[in-house]
Amino acid sequence: xxxxxxxxxxxxxxxxxxxxxxxxxxxxxxxxxxxxxxxxxxxxxxxxxxxxxxxxxxxxxxxxxxxxxxxxxxxxxxxxxxxxxxxxxxxxxxxxxxxxxxxxxxxxxxxxxxxxxxxxxxxxxxxxxxxxxxxxxxxxxxxxxxxxxxxxxxxxxxxxxxxxxxxxxxxxxxxxxxxxxxxxxxxxxxxxxxxxxxxxxxxxxxxxxxxxxxxxxxxxxxxxxxxxxxxxxxxxxxxxxxxxxxxxxxxxxxxxxxxxxxxxxxxxxxxxxxxxxxxxxxxxxxxxxxxxxxxxxxxxxxxxxxxxxxxxxxxxxxxxxxxxxxxxxxxxxxxxxxxx
Amino acid sequence: xxxxxxxxxxxxxxxxxxxxxxxxxxxxxxxxxxxxxxxxxxxxxxxxxxxxxxxxxxxxxxxxxxxxxxxxxxxxxxxxxxxxxxxxxxxxxxxxxxxxxxxxxxxxxxxxxxxxxxxxxxxxxxxxxxxxxxxxxxxxxxxxxxxxxxxxxxxxxxxxxxxxxxxxxxxxxxxxxxxxxxxxxxxxxxxxxxxxxxxxxxxxxxxxxxxxxxxxxxxxxxxxxxxxxxxxxxxxxxxxxxxxxxxxxxxxxxxxxxxxxxxxxxxxxxxxxxxxxxxxxxxxxxxxxxxxxxxx
Numbered sequence: 130x131x132x133x134x135x136x137x138x139x140x141x142x143x144x145x146x147x148x149x150x151x152x153x154x155x156x157x158x159x160x161x162x163x164x165x166x167x168x169x170x171x172x173x174x175x176x177x178x179x180x181x182x183x184x185x186x187x188x189x190x191x192x193x194x195x196x197x198x199x200x201x202x203x204x205x206x207x208x209x210x211x212x213x214x215x216x217x218x219x220x221x222x223x224x225x226x227x228x229x230x231x232x233x234x235x236x237x238x239x240x241x242x243x244x245x246x247x248x249x250x251x252x253x254x255x256x257x258x259x260x261x262x263x264x265x266x267x268x269x270x271x272x273x274x275x276x277x278x279x280x281x282x283x284x285x286x287x288x289x290x291x292x293x294x295x296x297x298x299x300x301x302x303x304x305x306x307x308x309x310x311x312x313x314x315x316x317x318x319x320x321x322x323x324x325x326x327x328x329x330x331x332x333x334x335x336x337x338x339x340x341x342x343x344x345x346x347x348x349x350x351x352x353x354x355x356x357x358x359x360x361x362x363x364x365x366x367x368x369x370x371x372x373x374x375x376x377x378x379x380x381x382x383x384x385x386x387x388x389x390x391x392x393x394x395x396x397x398x399x400x401x402x403x404x405x406x407x408x409x410x411x412x413x414x415x416x417x418x419x420x421x422x423x424x425x426x427x428x429x430x431x432x433x434x435x436x437x438x439x440x441x442x443x444x445x446x447x448x449x450x451x452x453x454x455x456x457x458x459x460x461x462x463x464x465x466x467x468x469x
Numbered sequence: 470x471x472x473x474x475x476x477x478x479x480x481x482x483x484x485x486x487x488x489x490x491x492x493x494x495x496x497x498x499x500x501x502x503x504x505x506x507x508x509x510x511x512x513x514x515x516x517x518x519x520x521x522x523x524x525x526x527x528x529x530x531x532x533x534x535x536x537x538x539x540x541x542x543x544x545x546x547x548x549x550x551x552x553x554x555x556x557x558x559x560x561x562x563x564x565x566x567x568x569x570x571x572x573x574x575x576x577x578x579x580x581x582x583x584x585x586x587x588x589x590x591x592x593x594x595x596x597x598x599x600x601x602x603x604x605x606x607x608x609x610x611x612x613x614x615x616x617x618x619x620x621x622x623x624x625x626x627x628x629x630x631x632x633x634x635x636x637x638x639x640x641x642x643x644x645x646x647x648x649x650x651x652x653x654x655x656x657x658x659x660x661x662x663x664x665x666x667x668x669x670x671x672x673x674x675x676x677x678x679x680x681x682x683x684x685x686x687x688x689x690x691x692x693x694x695x696x697x698x699x700x701x702x703x704x705x706x707x708x709x710x711x712x713x714x715x716x717x718x719x720x721x722x723x724x725x726x727x728x729x730x731x732x733x734x735x736x737x738x739x740x741x742x743x744x745x746x747x748x749x750x751x752x753x754x755x756x757x758x759x760x761x762x763x764x765x
Contacts, residue, residue, distance in 0.1 A: 283739035
């Protein structure tokens with residue numbers, strides 16, 4: 130494949146947005162840590178943004194499988210669990226001595242190593258799941274990935290060294306807001322470049338017509354396996370961040386309820402669209418928080434009823450906008466150069 | 470020896486409940502190729518309607534309460550299909566599947582907020598005395614309610630078999646499953662047949678919910694767990710096949726009960742799902758399912 134005709138502005142704009150997010154995140158972290166302007170910069174907002182960042186990594190990586198590759202994978206929380214437990218083990222049992230290093234260097238080094246371990250472990254599991262799902266498509270692939278999610282959770286429940294069903298405690302808190310934002314920006318940048326490269330175009334071609342793609346010389350199994358491995362690695366990254374943010378993880382928090390939550394945000398935002406993944410996560414998280422705050426302010430006895438509103442919103446969106454908010458479309462700064 | 474027979478009865482009871490749920494999955498999939506992920510929650514709803522009827526209309530005998538609960542749940546199932554799924558019948562499949570997930574979460578939270586999150590037990594309305602005849606001949610301790618649940622479930626399945634194979638509605642259902650585009654041209658009201666499928670599936674699930682509440686206990690989130698298990702059973706048997714759903718249910722329940730009895734209850738889910746993956750690798754379309762043809 131020859132190089133695509135490029136127009137500089139789009140690429141430039143993308144890196145400018147990434148740079149802007151990072152440039153805003155650094156003072157935000159420093160000022161909040163210092164306790165300045167507590168009314169505007171309170172830790173609660175920082176916590177919300179951290180959750181949003183981790184969810185963007187999860188949803189965008191699932192979008193590789195469910196959006197670009199066009200499969201219906203139902204086991205993303207399983208990959209997240211592998212990453213979370215790998216990072217937790219590394220942070221709590223293998224690398225606890227990193228406190229001896231100077232503070233910033235020590236944190237960066239520990240986070241880097243634990244997250245690399247988390248991504249590697251999850252990628253390995255994703256590769257294996259990809260191998261097993263070769264023979265299946267559609268509904269059956271959905272079931273097998275779901276089955277793997279359950280098996281991973283069940284296996285962790287039966288391993289005493291990981292805390293079993295009681296959960297893994299005593300994980301050091303290495304994840305900061307800034308670290309999550311850096312990881313989120315990196316993830317979005319890598320995924321954007323991936324889906325616009327020949328890799329991503331191969332995935333889309335499989336989604337559109339697998340037989341035609343095969344006739345054009347695409348190795349279906351290999352392409353599918355690459356997608357599974359990469360998506361799992363990023364889910365593992367989110368898991369690793371999550372484990373070192375919460376400091377406590379249980380196998381049950383990675384079962385199909387978590388997978389469903391990721392799916393809801395993905396489909397709310399829209400398939401095969403990184404803008405959609407970002408928008409879906411932000412909209413869903415903010416909406417839930419807003420509903421909670423509004424209800425507890427005006428009608429505290431109905432505070433729990435927001436749990437009813439979120440599925441209703443999902444249903445209404447599916448009935449009125451089948452492809453989600455941004456299905457198959459991108460914001461201009463995320464669009465491939467040829468199309469902008 | 471006697472404990473093996475007791476375990477088999479336990480497995481049959483669990484398998485009967487799985488089968489009552491799995492049949493709804495399989496029928497809906499057979500007719501409109503939709504995995505209705507809200508079906509497990511219909512089962513939960515049926516159990517809670519049974520609970521409300523028994524507590525508020527205590528004078529109602531069990532054999533009237535159950536058909537009434539089945540009827541109400543069937544109405545709920547038809548209403549859900551009408552409001553949430555019908556408009557998406559020609560949409561891309563993932564939007565419908567996501568809608569079913571949304572309906573499921575909605576039902577769970579609705580019951581949790583209105584009835585409460587506690588685990589409850591349906592007031593026992595079936596005799597719980599041991600079956601003396603079985604105790605004397607086989608030496609197995611089996612209570613009447615367990616035996617009745619198994620027998621009533623089998624009776625419902627037999628009725629379903631008759632409806633599908635011997636009545637006009639059943640013939641139309643099989644025809645729709647075979648070719649959804651041609652059948653309306655023959656003067657069959659497609660919407661009516663699909664509604665009937667949802668009604669029958671929901672009614673069976675309600676029966677399953679009531680039996681489950683009698684035998685074990687019910688809570689607003691039980692539909693997730695039981696629903697997935699029944700779904701696996703339907704897939705193992707070959708989704709879309711009625712006989713397959715029943716066979717898969719008893720197979721899965723057997724494996725689960727025996728795992729809990731002789732290995733460890735912690736391994737239950739892992740073994741159930743491992744079995745699922747192994748079976749699908751050997752029979753990619755289930756034991757009794759039709760192999761899917763790929764058209765070029």
